[in-house]
Amino acid sequence: MRRTYLLAAASLLAAPALLIAQTARPRYGSWGLELADMDRSVKPGDDFYEFAEGTWLKNHPIPADKVGAGYNYDLPDEIEGQVRQIVEEAAANPTSPTARKVGDFYAAWMDEQGIEARGLAPLRPYLAKIDAVRTRPALVRLMMHPGMPSPLNVGINADQDDPTRYTVNAGQGQLGLPVRDYYLLDGEKYVAIRKAYRDYLIRLQTLAGLSDPQGRADRIIALETRLSQDQWTPERRRDPVATHNPMTRAQLTALAPEFDWDATLAAMGLGAAKTVDVAETTAVTATGKRLADVPLSTWKEWMTARFLSDHAAYLPRAFDQANFDFYKKTLYDVPEQRARWKRGIALLDDALGEAVGAIYVQRYWTPATQAKADELVADMRAAYRDKIQAASWMDDATRTAALAKLATFDPRIGHPAKWIDYSTLAVSRTDPLANAMASDAFGWRLALARFPHPVDRGLWYMTPQTVNAYYDPTMNQITLPAAILQPPFFDPNADAAVNYAETGATTIGHEMGHGFDDQGRQYDEKGRLRDWWTAASAAKYTVQADRLANQFDQYEPIPGTRIKGRLTLGENLADLGGLETAYAAYRRYVSRHGEPPVLDGFTGDQRFFLAYAQAWQGKRREGAQRAALLSDPHSPDKYRVNGIVRNFGPWYTAFAVKPGDALYLAPERRVSVWGPVKGD
DSSP, X not given: OOOSSOOSSOOOOOXXXXXXXXXXXXXXXXXXXXXXXXXXXXXXXXXXXXXXXXXXXXXXXXXXXXXXXXXXXXXXXXXHHHHHHHHHXXXXXXXXXXXXXXXXXXXXXXXXXXXXXXXTTTTHHHHHHHHTOOSHHHHHHHHTSTTSOOSEEEEEEEOSSOTTBEEEEEEEOOOSSSSTHHHHOOSHHHHHHHHHHHHHHHHHHHHTTOSOHHHHHHHHHHHHHHHHHHSXXXXXXXXXXXXXXXXXXXXXXXXXXXXXXXXXXXXXXXXXXXXXEESSHHHHHHHHHHHHHSOHHHHHHHHHHHHHHHTGGGSOXXXXXXXXXXXXXXXXXXXXXXOHHHHHHHHHHHHHHHHHHHHHHHHHOOHHHHHHHHXXXXXXXXXXXXXXXXXXXXXXXXXXXXXXXXXTOEEEEESOSSOOOOTTOOOOSSOHHHHHHHHHHHHHHHHHHHTTSBOOTTOOSSOTTOSOOEEETTTTEEEEXXXXXXXXXXXXXXXXXXXXXXXXXXXXXXXXXXGGSTTGGGBOTTSOBOOOSXXXXXXXXXXXXXXXXXXXXXXXXXXXXXXOTXXXXXXXXXXXXXXHHHHHHHHHHHHHHOOOOOBTTBOHHHHHHHHHHHHTOOEEOHHHHHHHHHHOSSOOHHHHHHXXXXXXXXXXXXXXXXXXXTTOOOGGGOOOSSOOOTTO
């Protein structure tokens, strides 16, 4: 599915025609890897990640302003530098109305002196709107305004029953702490975090000149704790069937009458919506009850504090610093704030991302790269077709449907065919808070304008300058932005084994694999949420999926905090399926071009697996890793290597892994997405 954080090594497979008689030197090493990063004192079968990356892990510090280090963090730094030049040129000498907006947005953000001089004046109109609320229906309507905090999310997305049309969605909202576990778990660490959160709320409200900041903080935390108790866990929220509950207006009123649905939807511009697809039904019901039994004054205090926190970066430095001290330093152990210009680039990506992206593509994207990437996807599609046709556990009916889904995969590469028109977005050169609110309102107007029309399959949910990729099950689309198609993740000059592992396995193979993971497999070739599996094939698939989830449940990256096998199952299945398929594609390449030579003492297969491991180069601070373990569907980098290769027979053969090695699993205990291959 769509990835919610920057990936460690999402990359693309180089096509066979591009991997013969290379003349240019790879950016990394003599054939595509940094062999100096390895720790050859470690036995591959004991810890393959340490073997491939151990020296780098020991010697490479995490920069003071980051939650982690590795390839995933290095390439975005380069992109930021490229985008900075684009943005600063737009600020100094805009060549179009849209470029002027880019420049003005950035200039307003960078004007720290002006922000300090204006103080709280830009903030007061928004707090006044909250203060003016006198009834619960008015409170709910204000919560639904773009940019305002709400315990209920309402949006517009493709209908899972008919992805050619849009529908309205509703579900549980975001609280002050990242995930419900922070409110509910026992232990010294979580008690300390909750105390720090209280201190943060007090600090924010004191800076804003609000009365009784201590009492407000206690009431807000009590409210959020009650809400968290009824929110669904991240694991449960991954179930596409459980979170798909289309309801009529009458059913919505029965579910949570406190939201005054008719008036609220009308005020949002959604008066014509006949149904709303509710995700976390019981959480929505409980939230409605809290609207009724918690004093209106407490809800207004909650909205005020959340607005301050959500927009602290646009306020005087003391607010920004308080926000950093809690959310980055306390929660994620990051000691230093990122440079302001870098944060400005990130904010622009959200507000005017395609305006910047259009310029980025003009400068850094070429038709040759597009053509190469198109070839890469075609090669992986062929490998997946072979895997599906050979899967012995699939019966004919399921296989036919799976092949139909594969045939309708829609890969989008580089950039959108049509760019967003920002002509109606008003941008101030002096008020960054107003710009943030205007951006939210603009985004909502775009969604409303699309709502009555058929779904636009050309929309992108990542900008071209994003180092990431995603799969959308309702569209059956994989999207690969331009920024990720460069070294270290995409290098046509690298060894074939490297490209097939780094690029084939970790991006194309991985994203296509999401179409057949525990979530994606529930959507058919048209993107409809529909069970197209026979009971027999589904049962065999589930056995393998359950075994993989149970394996990952045993891993404990931080003492006392384990990986959640069910939460990470989709990503782990996509990793394993991507590796299996990319290896099959690589062996097809070898069959056409002959067994590759040994390079620096490593065979082609060994280089393939080393490249796979180095593609996940990364380390994180403990606080950031803890947050990820509680809520992120991706496993830590180390386990995306060790937890995956130990299930794959050809890895055992390549490195002579034997019983007694720490990673060894007996063949009958290994998990496979597409079935055993030679070497299992």
